[in-house]
Amino acid sequence: MSDRIVILGGGLAGIAAAISLVDAGCPVTLIETRKRLGGRATSFVDPRTGAVLDNCQHVVLGCCTNLLDLYQRLEVLDQIQWHRTLYWTDGKQEADANGTDRFEANWLPAPLHLGKSLRQMKIFNRVEKRQIRRGMLRMLRLGIRRRAAWEGKTFRQFLDEAGQSPEVIDRFWNPIVVSACNLEVDAVGAPHALQVFQEGFLGNRFSYAMGLSCVPLVELYGTVEQHLQQGGGEIQLGVSAKSINFDGHRVTGVVTTEGLIEAKAVISTLPFDRLDKIISEPLRRADARLHHLDQFDVSPILGVHLVFDQEVMSLPHLVFAGGDVHWIFNKGMDGTGQQHIHAVISGADQWMGLDEASIVKRVLAAISSALPAVKSAQLLVHRSVKEKRATFAATPEINAYRPGPGPSALGGAPNLYLAGDWSASGWPATMEGATRSGYAAARLAGGTIEEVPDISISWPARLLGLR
Numbered sequence: 001m002s003d004r005i006v007i008l009g010g011g012l013a014g015i016a017a018a019i020s021l022v023d024a025g026c027p028v029t030l031i032e033t034r035k036r037l038g039g040r041a042t043s044f045v046d047p048r049t050g051a052v053l054d055n056c057q058h059v060v061l062g063c064c065t066n067l068l069d070l071y072q073r074l075e076v077l078d079q080i081q082w083h084r085t086l087y088w089t090d091g092k093q094e095a096d097a098n099g100t101d102r103f104e105a106n107w108l109p110a111p112l113h114l115g116k117s118l119r120q121m122k123i124f125n126r127v128e129k130r131q132i133r134r135g136m137l138r139m140l141r142l143g144i145r146r147r148a149a150w151e152g153k154t155f156r157q158f159l160d161e162a163g164q165s166p167e168v169i170d171r172f173w174n175p176i177v178v179s180a181c182n183l184e185v186d187a188v189g190a191p192h193a194l195q196v197f198q199e200g201f202l203g204n205r206f207s208y209a210m211g212l213s214c215v216p217l218v219e220l221y222g223t224v225e226q227h228l229q230q231g232g233g234e235i236q237l238g239v240s241a242k243s244i245n246f247d248g249h250r251v252t253g254v255v256t257t258e259g260l261i262e263a264k265a266v267i268s269t270l271p272f273d274r275l276d277k278i279i280s281e282p283l284r285r286a287d288a289r290l291h292h293l294d295q296f297d298v299s300p301i302l303g304v305h306l307v308f309d310q311e312v313m314s315l316p317h318l319v320f321a322g323g324d325v326h327w328i329f330n331k332g333m334d335g336t337g338q339q340h341i342h343a344v345i346s347g348a349d350q351w352m353g354l355d356e357a358s359i360v361k362r363v364l365a366a367i368s369s370a371l372p373a374v375k376s377a378q379l380l381v382h383r384s385v386k387e388k389r390a391t392f393a394a395t396p397e398i399n400a401y402r403p404g405p406g407p408s409a410l411g412g413a414p415n416l417y418l419a420g421d422w423s424a425s426g427w428p429a430t431m432e433g434a435t436r437s438g439y440a441a442a443r444l445a446g447g448t449i450e451e452v453p454d455i456s457i458s459w460p461a462r463l464l465g466l467r
């Protein structure tokens with residue numbers, strides 16, 4: 001019998017699983033259908049210009065401990081640039097370093113660290129700020145363990161109960177939630193959104209800090225192949241898994257476009273719809289984790305790359321409080337004075353039917369009051385990237401269907417492990433969720449990377465109930 005573990009998918013979940021297993025001395029084969037690693041968090045060469053572009057800006061937060069652990073193992077942690085100031089605009093005035101609202105920690109411990117900057121924000125009035133503070137306090141008091149009581153309900157229901165007005169919901173809670181969970185407050189399950197605020201903003205001074213890669217995302221995975229080879233593993237790029245062999249009790253290997261690979265165990269990190277396509281009916285029937293793959297829905301994200309002939313934005317990024325566009329990122333100037341801006345619209349269902357010209361027009365209209373130079377600058381290049389199946393939809397019902405990494409008490413192939421951002425990672429569809437799930441699946445399959453501790457909750461936050 002083969003002693004090989006086959007990992008399906010070379011996104012972050014697959015990379016995390018592979019690194020964990022080779023570090024434990026297990027021979028692994030990683031199968032990736034595309035010619036590059038990174039899955040949804042990667043880059044592509046724009047055929048129009050030859051430029052290497054990220055499929056979308058990817059943000060890591062300070063609380064993403066597993067992803068940061070993986071970056072460290074890949075020796076790319078120093079490629080992440082940290083931003084401890086989040087710039088907010090209502091999109092009505094020109095945005096610059098002096099006049100624009102700054103969301104940043106002062107010297108106080110969490111959850112008091114952001115209090116001063118909230119107090120100083122000009123885009124919310126006193127009543128709105130009081131509401132926001134009340135909402136945050138409610139989340140602290142609820143605690144981490146008791147947010148499960150909100151399973152099955154939307155975050156809008158939580159906010160209504162917490163006395164938040166429609167304006168505050170639209171301009172404060174929604175921009176954060178839609179960016180983090182890729183669904184609007186009306187549709188997203190309350191526990192997903194509560195987690196963002198409890199762990200991302202309230203628990204620790206560093207949790208909210210935003211990390212952006214200084215290099216194209218694909219370069220973050222440049223050391224993976226060598227790392228695997230040194231540990232006796234291999235990567236097969238441009239090879240697709242077609243089916244998982246199952247003998248009625250255990251999985252025995254994977255049929256790929258290049259032939260059969262026998263396996264001691266298989267870790268699937270494929271998205272739910274891809275996994276659904278390669279499992280046989282006997283395997284599906286035998287494994288309770290595979291019974292509900294049809295319950296998952298998807299939510300799209302739109303990224304728009306814009307290159308102007310001159311500088312149009314001096315800040316590193318901007319969060320829009322309400323409006324069509326959620327975030328814009330300053331991707332820098334080149335040697336000739338051209339500037340690259342990237343706009344992101346999450347939960348972008350309404351944009352998917354638009355052609356690129358209409359998308360660009362709408363984005364320019366949404367950002368031009370905050371960045372008036374856009375009106376006079378020449379737009380040299382535009383490229384919109386529609387990710388229709390960007391993430392699973394983090395609805396109130398979905399946690400009940402997200403499978404764990406190993407077989408459940410209801411049965412399952414004992415040597416088939418499941419991972420991917422849609423599995424029961426305890427996180428929304430994020431790079432952190434994917435990495436956690438990959439590590440967890442690898443631990444069950446023999447990997448040695450121990451559970452990476454969550455970011456610690458500060459004592460004042462614990463005192464206020466965040467446990």
Ligand SMILES: Cc1cc2nc3c(=O)[nH]c(=O)nc-3n(C[C@H](O)[C@H](O)[C@H](O)COP(=O)(O)OP(=O)(O)OC[C@H]3O[C@@H](n4cnc5c(N)ncnc54)[C@H](O)[C@@H]3O)c2cc1C
Pocket residue numbers: 008009010011012013014031032033034037038039040041055056057058059060239240241242269270271274278301302303387389390391419420421422429430431432434
């Ligand atoms: C536009 C966009 C913006 C995002 N922004 C952020 C962000 O700012 N911050 C954040 O944390 N997260 C963000 N995410 C989410 C994040 O990218 C994903 O949660 C994460 O990358 C998922 O990793 P994964 O390994 O679970 O899945 P994937 O990355 O989808 O990896 C699965 C891999 O399996 C491969 N595959 C599929 N079928 C087969 C087959 N039959 N055989 C072999 N291989 C196969 C695929 O090619 C893919 O590489 C964003 C996602 C998108 C789409």
